[in-house]
Every structure is written in C-alpha cells, then in structure tokens.
Amino acid sequence: MVPPTTFPSTAAAYLGGVxxxxxxxxxxxxxxxxxGLGALAHDVGVSALWLAVSTALVWAAPAQLILISGxxxxxxxxxxxxxxxxxxxxxxxxxxxxxxxxxGPGTRxxxxxxxxxxxxxxxxxxxxxxxxxxxxxxxxxxCNGLSTGYMGTAVVSGAIGYYLAAGxxxxxxxxxxxxxxxxFFLSTVNNxxxxxxxxxxxxxxxxxxxxxxxxxxxxxxxxxVIGGTLAYGIHRVRELRQ
Amino acid sequence: xxxxxxxLWPYLVLILVGFLPNEVWRFIGLVTARGLNEDSQLVVWSxxxxxxxLAGVIAKLILFSSGELGGIPLAVRVGAAVCAFIAFFAxxxxxFAGVVAGEAALLAGSLLF
Numbered sequence: 157m158v159p160p161t162t163f164p165s166t167a168a169a170y171l172g173g174v175x176x177x178x179x180x181x182x183x184x185x186x187x188x189x190x191x192g193l194g195a196l197a198h199d200v201g202v203s204a205l206w207l208a209v210s211t212a213l214v215w216a217a218p219a220q221l222i223l224i225s226g227x228x229x230x231x232x233x234x235x236x237x238x239x240x241x242x243x244x245x246x247x248x249x250x251x252x253x254x255x256x257x258x259x260g261p262g263t264r265x266x267x268x269x270x271x272x273x274x275x276x277x278x279x280x281x282x283x284x285x286x287x288x289x290x291x292x293x294x295x296x297x298x299c300n301g302l303s304t305g306y307m308g309t310a311v312v313s314g315a316i317g318y319y320l321a322a323g324x325x326x327x328x329x330x331x332x333x334x335x336x337x338x339x340f341f342l343s344t345v346n347n348x349x350x351x352x353x354x355x356x357x358x359x360x361x362x363x364x365x366x367x368x369x370x371x372x373x374x375x376x377x378x379x380x381v382i383g384g385t386l387a388y389g390i391h392r393v394r395e396l397r398q
Numbered sequence: 399x400x401x402x403x404x405x406l407w408p409y410l411v412l413i414l415v416g417f418l419p420n421e422v423w424r425f426i427g428l429v430t431a432r433g434l435n436e437d438s439q440l441v442v443w444s445x446x447x448x449x450x451x452l453a454g455v456i457a458k459l460i461l462f463s464s465g466e467l468g469g470i471p472l473a474v475r476v477g478a479a480v481c482a483f484i485a486f487f488a489x490x491x492x493x494f495a496g497v498v499a500g501e502a503a504l505l506a507g508s509l510l511f
Contacts, residue, residue: 188497199465206408213417218452223416225455228464233415241419242451245444251427265428272428273421327508329466334478334504335497337459341479342486342496344452356446357453364454365461380451387446392439 162291169294173301176286182278183309185343189217190310192335193224194317199333200228204318208311215307216276218243221340222376231376239376250280257284258299260292267296274303352391359383474507 163169177183190211197207202224214220219240226236251272258271283299290298321329348354360383367375460475462468467475482500489495 184494188494199467202408206412209409210412210416213412214420216420218448218455219416219420222451222455223412225459226415227411233411237415237419239451239455240416241422243448244420244423246448247420247423248427248430248444249441251424252430255428268428272424275424275427326466326469327505330470330508331501331505333463333465333467334470334475334501337456338479338482338497338500339493340452341456341460342482342493342500344449344456345483345486346491346493348449352442352446353449356449360450360453361457363450364457367454368458368462376451376454379454380447383450383454384443384445384447387450388443391442391446 163294163298166294166297169290169297170301170304172290173298173303174305175301176282176298177302177305178309180278180282182282182306185339186278186306186309187313188335188339189343190313191317191320192332192339193217193220194314194319195321195329195332196221196317196336197224197314198318198321199329200224202227204315207314207318211310211314212307215274215310216244216247217310218340221336226376235374235377238374239380242377242380247275250277251275254280254283257287258295260295263296271296271299271303274300274307276306278306279303352387355387355390356384359386470504470508471511474504474511477507478504 163172194204194207197204207224210220210223214223222239222243223236226239231239254271254275255268258268279299279302282302286302287295287299317332317335321332324332344357348357360379363379363383364376367379372378460479461472463470463475478500481503482496485499486492486496489499
C-alpha cells in the first residue's frame with residue numbers, strides 16, 4: 157500500500173501514519189511478541205504498569221526480553237545492563253540510516269528526538285519503505301504516527317498477555333509463555349539471511365545454555381562476544397581467501 | 399519515604415538497566431554526523447554479537463524454562479521448537495505459520511507425554 161504523496165495537514169499526516177501501522181503485517185508480529193512478553197512479565201512478577209512503561213521507554217523487544225528474564229535470574233544488575241546494551245548496538249546504524257530520509261530543510265534537532273526514540277526494527281523497515289512516497293514536510297509527523305500505532309499495539313498486547321497468563325490454567329499458561337522464545341527464535345532465523353548471521357545464531361544457541369550451565373560469570377555477554385566474534389572471524393577469513 | 403522508595407525501585411532499575419543502556423545507541427546515532435555504511439566491518443561485527451547474544455537468551459528460555467513452561471518436559475519444548483523451525487521453512491519462511499506449528503506441537507506433546 158502506497159500512501160498519498162501529500163497530506164492536507166500535519167495532523168492528517170500523523171493519522172495517515174497510524175493507519176499505515178495498523179494495516180501492516182508487523183502489527184501481527186508485534187502482537188505475538190508482546191503477548192508473549194506480557195506472559196513472561198507476569199511469570200517473573202513485575203507489574204503490568206511496569207511492563208507498559210518499559211515498552212514506552214525501552215521500545216526494543218530483544219532488550220525488554222533480556223531485561224525481564226535477567227531480573228528473574230541470578231544475574232546482577234550490571235550484567236543485565238551489559239547484555240541489554242550489547243543487544244541494542246543495531247539501533248545505532250538504523251538511526252543513522254533513517255535520519256537523512258526524515259530530515260528536511262527546516263528540521264531542527266529536537267524534531268528528530270521522537271523519531272530517534274521510536275527507531276526499532278518494525279518502524280525502521282516500514283519507514284524506509286513508505287517515507288520516500290510522503291512529502292518531505294510531512295515525513296516526521298507520518299513517522300511519529302506510524303510509531304505510535306506500533307507502540308500502542310505493543311502496550312495493549314503486553315497487557316493482554318499479562319492478564320491472560322494470570323487467568324489461564326497451567327498448561328495453557330505454559331503454551332503462552334512459549335510464545336516469547338518461539339517468536340524471537342523464528343524472527344531471528346528470518347533476519348539471519350547472510351552466512352555470517354546464521355553462524356552467529358548457531359553459536360549463540362549453543363554457547364548460551366552451555367555458559368549458563370557452567371555458571372560462567374557474565375554468561376550472556378560472553379555468549380554474544382565469543383559467538384559473534386567467532387562468526388565474524390570465520391566470515392572475514394572466508395572473505396579474504398576469495 | 400521508605401515505602402515510596404520501595405515502590406519506585408523497579409522503575410529506577412528499568413531506567414538504569416533497561417532504558418539507558420538501550421537508548422544510548424539511538425542517541426549516538428542521532429549525534430553522529432557522518433553516515434555509517436551498513437556493510438562496514440564494525441556494523442557487521444556488532445550485528446553478529448547482538449545476534450549471538452539474543453540466540454543465547456532464546457536457547458536458555460527453551461532449555462531452562464521457569465514457571466508454567468518449566469512444567470512441560472524438556473524434550474517436548476525442544477521438539478516443539480524443532481517443529482516450528484521446520485514449519486517456518488516448509489511454509490515459505492512464514493514466522494506466523496512457524497509459531498502456530500510450534501505452539502500446536504507443544505500443546506500436543508504436553509497432552510501426550
């Protein structure tokens with residue numbers, strides 16, 4: 157679906173963004189992911205409000221998963237913070253790639269604060285696809301609308317998952333809790349199109365449980381650094397040989 | 399005062415351990431003037447680190463499950479993940495179809511075993 161090139165007003169551009177978000181396939185992905193995270197949050201024992209605030213402030217499902225599951229584990233807060241920041245490095249090149257598309261002649265830095273915070277995989281993919289068809293003066297409003305649509309979906313889905321987990325019999329609650337590892341697993345498999353990313357995925361799947369089983373300090377950080385560097389190293393050696 | 403601190407503690411943790419370590423990368427992106435090539439070596443390496451770390455979290459959630467999911471046998475959880483993986487590729491790389499297949503396998507497995 158290609159939105160109209162121009163909107164009568166900024167408000168219309170914002171609403172156009174919200175509509176685009178609610179009509180895209182990413183809404184279904186977000187619902188599944190956040191219903192699962194909601195169930196996990198209930199299982200871990202944080203409040204439903206805390207989950208909603210974390211969705212608005214963190215706005216990155218992998219970081220929220222690491223945060224929520226980390227708080228439940230024996231990891232220290234510093235360990236969780238390191239794991240969160242290592243999971244979030246991808247946001248840096250994403251923001252860098254998105255800003256030139258949003259920026260117009262009269263754009264101030266503070267106009268960019270909200271889209272910068274909203275940057276996440278679903279919004280980023282859709283913005284890069286749709287924004288070139290939107291008039292430049294309305295791009296920021298459209299992008300903010302798109303992001304609000306996604307974030308609203310995530311907040312509502314998180315609450316649904318949270319209260320579902322509270323009311324379901326044990327077996328179905330177990331099925332609901334399985335939604336988180338399952339949806340993250342398949343979307344990571346789906347995103348790993350290059351050989352280097354596939355290797356990183358396999359190394360992480362093996363190292364994560366192994367280092368946790370051996371009770372290595374900072375096990376998640378080492379899973380990322382060792383698994384990722386190993387995959388990267390093999391990729392570089394292969395590249396240099398060609 | 400003390401009670402207020404206890405109430406606010408989870409939110410302080412959220413900001414210090416969740417929000418700031420995550421948001422810092424968006425902020426660096428905003429203030430970085432020069433563009434970064436998607437294929438630059440630093441970007442590729444940081445992506446592999448993040449992928450491996452996330453994969454580690456996923457594997458731990460499946461193998462060392464807590465709560466109600468932990469009540470379902472390990473073999474059923476792993477089997478259901480394998481079913482989801484196969485269904486994902488069999489059905490034109492559909493994440494949705496894979497998730498549905500995995501959940502169905504988990505439910506069937508836990509009713510059978």
